[in-house]
Amino acid sequence: MAIKSYIGALLLLLLSFPSTINAQVFQVENYSAKGGGIPDIKQSLLGAWKKACASTTRAKVFIAGGTFALSEVVLEGPCKAHVEFEIRGRLQAPADPSRFKTDGWVVFQRIDGLTVSGGGTFDGQGKIAWGQNDCDRNTNCRTLPTNLRFNFVSNAIIHNVTTLDSKNFHVNVLGAKNLTFKNFHVNAPGDSVNTDGIHIGRSLGVNILDTDIKTGDDCVSLGDGSRQITVRGVTCGPGHGISVGSLGKYDNEEPVSGVFVTNCTITGATNGARIKTWLASKIGIATDMHFQDVQMNGVANPVLIDQGYCPFNQCQAQIPSLVKISNVSFKRIRGTSSTKVAVKIACSKRIPCEGVEIADINLVYKGPDGPATSECSNVRPLISGMQNPLACAEIVKISDVSFRNIRGTSATPLAVKLVYSRGVPCQKVELADNNLRYNGRNGASTSQSANMKPTITGKSSLPICAGS
Numbered sequence: 001m002a003i004k005s006y007i008g009a010l011l012l013l014l015l016s017f018p019s020t021i022n023a024q025v026f027q028v029e030n031y032s033a034k035g036g037g038i039p040d041i042k043q044s045l046l047g048a049w050k051k052a053c054a055s056t057t058r059a060k061v062f063i064a065g066g067t068f069a070l071s072e073v074v075l076e077g078p079c080k081a082h083v084e085f086e087i088r089g090r091l092q093a094p095a096d097p098s099r100f101k102t103d104g105w106v107v108f109q110r111i112d113g114l115t116v117s118g119g120g121t122f123d124g125q126g127k128i129a130w131g132q133n134d135c136d137r138n139t140n141c142r143t144l145p146t147n148l149r150f151n152f153v154s155n156a157i158i159h160n161v162t163t164l165d166s167k168n169f170h171v172n173v174l175g176a177k178n179l180t181f182k183n184f185h186v187n188a189p190g191d192s193v194n195t196d197g198i199h200i201g202r203s204l205g206v207n208i209l210d211t212d213i214k215t216g217d218d219c220v221s222l223g224d225g226s227r228q229i230t231v232r233g234v235t236c237g238p239g240h241g242i243s244v245g246s247l248g249k250y251d252n253e254e255p256v257s258g259v260f261v262t263n264c265t266i267t268g269a270t271n272g273a274r275i276k277t278w279l280a281s282k283i284g285i286a287t288d289m290h291f292q293d294v295q296m297n298g299v300a301n302p303v304l305i306d307q308g309y310c311p312f313n314q315c316q317a318q319i320p321s322l323v324k325i326s327n328v329s330f331k332r333i334r335g336t337s338s339t340k341v342a343v344k345i346a347c348s349k350r351i352p353c354e355g356v357e358i359a360d361i362n363l364v365y366k367g368p369d370g371p372a373t374s375e376c377s378n379v380r381p382l383i384s385g386m387q388n389p390l391a392c393a394e395i396v397k398i399s400d401v402s403f404r405n406i407r408g409t410s411a412t413p414l415a416v417k418l419v420y421s422r423g424v425p426c427q428k429v430e431l432a433d434n435n436l437r438y439n440g441r442n443g444a445s446t447s448q449s450a451n452m453k454p455t456i457t458g459k460s461s462l463p464i465c466a467g468s
């Protein structure tokens with residue numbers, strides 16, 4: 001008897017063991033639609049979600065292959081254990097925006113421990129909505145639904161699924177902690193309106209890895225309160241690039257800090273690596289943002305800090321931005337620019353950028369108006385490595401330069417040329433014991449200089465710094 005019950009307990013243990021490894025599965029049933037058409041699985045999905053969410057062990061909601069209609073739905077936690085959402089098929093949102101009561105189509109909310117996977121597609125059917133979007137003219141425009149919302153979701157991974165043709169942003173992440181997108185796909189036409197790929201706000205520890213994004217607005221946009229965000233191995237384009245901001249539109253925005261964009265490829269986009277803050281903005285902070293190893297292919301503004309952001313010209317242009325940008329680096333950015341100004345760092349007149357580092361830039365522009373250039377204002381960046389174009393040439397500070405014991409003959413009359421920027425006059429230039437002769441018919445050697453006052457020691461045969 002004792003042995004029997006012991007074996008019974010063992011059997012029970014063995015039988016129950018697999019369910020702690022393999023999640024219990026709740027399949028979304030394929031209800032046939034009333035009066036034909038594609039069935040709407042909303043009720044079945046909510047039922048499966050409720051059971052999975054109540055499971056005390058890992059559970060899975062499963063949607064098989066096929067095409068299903070789904071009206072707006074909130075998949076709400078908290079759940080008792082980790083929940084998987086596996087979708088093989090294609091979900092279609094109602095195409096008509098007036099069928100939505102809220103601004104989200106599929107909303108995951110207040111869940112700790114979530115996996116979304118399965119190779120399936122969330123099809124927002126956005127074409128009709130893009131045509132109705134009048135937010136560029138109408139400040140009270142109706143907010144169109146986002147395909148996927150993650151509201152207050154933590155410890156989550158979203159991989160191997162596609163979001164297609166969203167009516168508005170494809171993905172909005174709010175209040176997340178430790179959430180990762182991997183092998184994620186965003187797909188919409190380049191002319192679709194306001195279809196940001198992944199937007200993140202007020203979240204800590206979000207990773208976007210090995211993801212491809214083709215869309216009509218920012219591929220990734222980081223709003224206020226984005227902290228410790230990693231974007232790695234992302235391909236972007238068409239789209240508006242990988243952007244921090246726009247910041248400073250609202251009161252009480254939280255700081256942005258810790259943004260690491262590495263090993264990304266941006267193709268045919270209007271921007272590459274961008275930080276943007278509104279003109280006439282509220283107070284804000286954005287710091288510790290690093291863009292490294294980014295390949296640009298025909299990007300219009302490959303490297304851009306824009307503190308004069310004002311689409312549709314609805315701001316008071318004379319009031320500068322009050323968002324403080326600091327500790328930013330752009331390193332190993334290479335490829336091609338489709339416009340002449342390949343590097344533009346336009347910081348706030350009121351609060352200049354601090355701690356901006358630009359290293360190893362090689363951006364080629366081929367056009368009738370000459371090679372690539374840069375434009376900078378209200379910034380004194382630290383420049384190193386290759387610089388094509390020379391970043392902020394007009395405002396780079398050069399100091400502690402010496403020329404000593406330079407002797408011999410010059411092949412042209414102009415033996416010394418020291419022309420420095422008017423904005424940042426050269427400091428500490430020392431000339432000592434130089435002797436350069438010119439033996440041509442145009443007379444003796446000469447020098448030319450501007451915006452500098454050298455220290456001259458030793459003997460010198462040169463007429464130093466006439467014109468300084």
Ligand SMILES: *[C@@H]1O[C@H](CO)[C@@H](O)[C@H](O)[C@H]1NC(C)=O
Binds near residue numbers: 031033039065066
């Ligand atoms: C769902 O049901 C409809 C109607 O019965 C059917 O046409 C369709 O093939 C089914 N889809 C799947 C994935 O089973």
Ligand SMILES: *[C@@H]1O[C@H](CO)[C@@H](O)[C@H](O)[C@H]1NC(C)=O
Binds near residue numbers: 088117118120183
């Ligand atoms: C994506 O999901 C599909 C369907 O479940 C699967 O066959 C495929 O192996 C998955 N791919 C990856 C990269 O996980």
Ligand SMILES: *[C@@H]1O[C@H](CO)[C@@H](O)[C@H](O)[C@H]1NC(C)=O
Binds near residue numbers: 113114154155156178
């Ligand atoms: C982050 O979330 C993932 C997915 O749930 C989990 O595997 C991982 O352990 C979490 N990391 C931390 C530091 O909690």
Ligand SMILES: *[C@@H]1O[C@H](CO)[C@@H](O)[C@H](O)[C@H]1NC(C)=O
Binds near residue numbers: 210235
């Ligand atoms: C960079 O990203 C590409 C995909 O865009 C990937 O194939 C490659 O392995 C990544 N390299 C490194 C060093 O992470």
Ligand SMILES: *[C@@H]1O[C@H](CO)[C@@H](O)[C@H](O)[C@H]1NC(C)=O
Binds near residue numbers: 287327
């Ligand atoms: C910027 O970096 C410097 C040097 O590493 C550091 O001292 C400073 O605190 C940083 N600023 C911010 C706002 O994080």
